[in-house]
Amino acid sequence: MRKxxxxxxxxxxxxxxxxxxxxxxxxxxxxxxxxxxxVIGSSWNLLAGYTGQVSxxxxxxFGTGAxxxxxxxxxxGMSPWWGMMFGGIVSMLIGLFVxxxxxxxxxxxxxxxxxxxxxxxxxIAVNWESLTEGMVGILIIxxxxxxxxxxYIALVLAVFCIYFIHLVMKSKWGYYFVxxxxxxxxxxxxxxxxxxxxxxxxxxxxxxxxxxxxxYMNYMAFIDPEVVYSLHYISxxxxxxxxxxxxxxIMGPAVGAFVMVGVxxxxxxxxxxxxxxxxxxxxxxxxxxxxxxxxMFLANGIVGDWSxxxxxxxxxKASG
Amino acid sequence: MAxxxxxxxxxxxxxxxxxxxxxxxxxxxxxxxxxxxxxSGKTTIFNCINNFYPISGGDVLxxxxxxxxxxxxxxxxxxIGRTFQVVKPLRRMTVLENVTASxxxxxHTIKEAQKEAHDVLKFCNLSGEKDxxxxxxxxxxxxxxxxxxxxATRPELILLDETAAGLNPSELDEAIExxxxxxxxxxxILIVExxxxxxxxxxxxxxxxxxxxxxxxxxxxEVANNAAVIEAYLGEEYxxx
Numbered sequence: 438m439r440k441x442x443x444x445x446x447x448x449x450x451x452x453x454x455x456x457x458x459x460x461x462x463x464x465x466x467x468x469x470x471x472x473x474x475x476v477i478g479s480s481w482n483l484l485a486g487y488t489g490q491v492s493x494x495x496x497x498x499f500g501t502g503a504x505x506x507x508x509x510x511x512x513x514g515m516s517p518w519w520g521m522m523f524g525g526i527v528s529m530l531i532g533l534f535v536x537x538x539x540x541x542x543x544x545x546x547x548x549x550x551x552x553x554x555x556x557x558x559x560x561i562a563v564n565w566e567s568l569t570e571g572m573v574g575i576l577i578i579x580x581x582x583x584x585x586x587x588x589y590i591a592l593v594l595a596v597f598c599i600y601f602i603h604l605v606m607k608s609k610w611g612y613y614f615v616x617x618x619x620x621x622x623x624x625x626x627x628x629x630x631x632x633x634x635x636x637x638x639x640x641x642x643x644x645x646x647x648x649x650x651x652x653y654m655n656y657m658a659f660i661d662p663e664v665v666y667s668l669h670y671i672s673x674x675x676x677x678x679x680x681x682x683x684x685x686x687i688m689g690p691a692v693g694a695f696v697m698v699g700v701x702x703x704x705x706x707x708x709x710x711x712x713x714x715x716x717x718x719x720x721x722x723x724x725x726x727x728x729x730x731x732x733m734f735l736a737n738g739i740v741g742d743w744s745x746x747x748x749x750x751x752x753x754k755a756s757g
Numbered sequence: 758m759a760x761x762x763x764x765x766x767x768x769x770x771x772x773x774x775x776x777x778x779x780x781x782x783x784x785x786x787x788x789x790x791x792x793x794x795x796x797s798g799k800t801t802i803f804n805c806i807n808n809f810y811p812i813s814g815g816d817v818l819x820x821x822x823x824x825x826x827x828x829x830x831x832x833x834x835x836x837i838g839r840t841f842q843v844v845k846p847l848r849r850m851t852v853l854e855n856v857t858a859s860x861x862x863x864x865h866t867i868k869e870a871q872k873e874a875h876d877v878l879k880f881c882n883l884s885g886e887k888d889x890x891x892x893x894x895x896x897x898x899x900x901x902x903x904x905x906x907x908x909a910t911r912p913e914l915i916l917l918d919e920t921a922a923g924l925n926p927s928e929l930d931e932a933i934e935x936x937x938x939x940x941x942x943x944x945x946i947l948i949v950e951x952x953x954x955x956x957x958x959x960x961x962x963x964x965x966x967x968x969x970x971x972x973x974x975x976x977x978x979e980v981a982n983n984a985a986v987i988e989a990y991l992g993e994e995y996x997x998x
Contacts, residue, residue, distance in 0.1 A: 607867070608867070609861045609865065609867065609870070612854065612857060612858040612861060612870075613858065613861070615847070615849075615850055615854075615858075616847050616850070616858045619846075619847035619848055619849060619850060620845045620846075620847055620848075622809065622841075622845060623841065623845035623846075623847060623906075624847075624858075625809075625828075625829040625830050625833075626807060626809075626829055626830075626833060626838075626839050626841075626907075627830075627833060627858060627859035627862060627906060627907075627909075627910060628830050628833035628834050628859065628861075628862035628910050629830055629858070629861075629862075630828070630830045631830070
């Protein structure tokens with residue numbers, strides 16, 4: 438236990454001093470994006486990993502958060518930092534509605550309903566031009582020129598999100614969420630209001646995802662529907678972050694976020710310019726292969742199967 | 758006043774009359790047995806009592822009040838616990854976590870819930886297994902876990918659905934002991950069971966159904982000698998002799 442705490446403290450110090458040691462804007466940008474994915478992945482994991490309600494449509498919360506912040510800033514001139522708060526809240530309201538509709542369905546049917554939901558929101562954002570500017574997108578002026586403030590905001594958001602979910606999972610709610618995942622009928626017969634607690638899980642998840650979306654708006658200063666409501670860049674990526682890192686573990690999505698952002702960037706930049714450019718076209722393929730590999734050999738993800746990984750690495754060292 | 762009363766309960770699945778005009782009352786402190794051949798509607802009656810199936814007609818009264826149409830979790834909070842015939846352990850949770858989750862029905866802090874869970878596990882003789890994952894338990898343990906989980910919700914009435922099915926003889930004796938211990942705690946029991954050794958030795962009163970319809974009710978002896986019951990279980994020629 439003490440070893441674990443020590444590791445967390447060391448990790449915390451590394452993250453705090455990182456921007457003072459590495460001055461490259463490029464790497465700082467990657468870390469900021471990865472921290473944002475920590476938030477989205479952890480939120481997805483709360484709903485899908487712990488509560489067992491697999492969402493294929495987290496882009497609807499991410500995009501709604503981003504658009505809320507963007508519209509408030511561009512149309513009403515509201516500070517984007519208020520936008521972050523409202524982004525979370527509006528996403529939560531969307532979550533309330535989605536829960537009311539989709540939680541009548543179970544298992545794969547729920548997943549399909551969220552998939553459809555994500556696409557519906559994307560199409561609304563494309564077509565409701567008077568509000569969202571449609572495909573033109575929304576452009577705002579960044580608050581800070583330096584990346585440093587964004588880095589620390591993302592860091593605080595990620596740490597707060599992980600810690601909050603950690604607390605929730607240690608409480609009565611945590612027991613309820615996992616019970617619902619394991620057997621909804623049994624949970625109901627044990628006096629657990631399954632409809633209510635599935636919604637609680639969804640609301641927390643949508644709130645944090647919405648905040649991550651609003652952060653993205655503030656940081657990138659430009660959004661359009663094809664980016665923030667994207668099925669494969671957001672919804673599917675959220676699932677990959679969770680699965681690769683480790684479903685139903687606290688630190689899993691955090692690890693998954695860094696791995697996935699790393700893999701994505703390695704391929705997008707064609708191995709940082711070392712490989713021929715056509716390789717960057719293959720990143721979707723590599724994502725697919727990575728998922729197949731993880732499901733076949735590390736069904737519980739990197740964090741969930743950590744002891745297995747360590748064992749195999751040691752065995753390789755011993756025999757080699 | 759009966760603790761639980763079924764009044765002219767009907768349940769149709771399309772054109773199939775799964776439960777057809779069944780009425781009985783379970784008195785406080787009783788062990789009330791519900792028997793019938795395979796497919797006669799026993800589990801369906803359970804599912805109607807805690808509203809996993811909406812009932813098609815009639816009424817279910819608990820402590821004199823209708824519980825028809827209430828959500829299953831509400832019914833649990835009113836004081837009816839249940840176990841499942843096809844056990845539903847929360848597989849990837851430990852035995853202790855399984856019971857703790859249900860203890861939250863009455864208490865609110867983790868500490869209280871865990872204490873409650875420890876007590877119940879001890880009572881059900883599962884303390885040694887508390888840190889194992891529920892999916893690793895053998896069937897005897899899973900059946901006891903079902904009872905433990907139901908007990909942790911502090912029910913006044915517990916519905917036991919074939920708690921003894923699939924157990925070996927020594928486990929069977931333990932199960933009977935456990936059911937008696939539950940009754941001695943002052944909990945009323947409504948039990949569905951196929952194994953006659955269990956149902957005949959512990960029931961204060963037995964209600965027999967076949968094809969969803971009542972065929973007999975009385976003490977164990979009365980029901981065992983009832984011609985309609987013998988016919989339902991063994992065939993016509995045994996009933997005549």
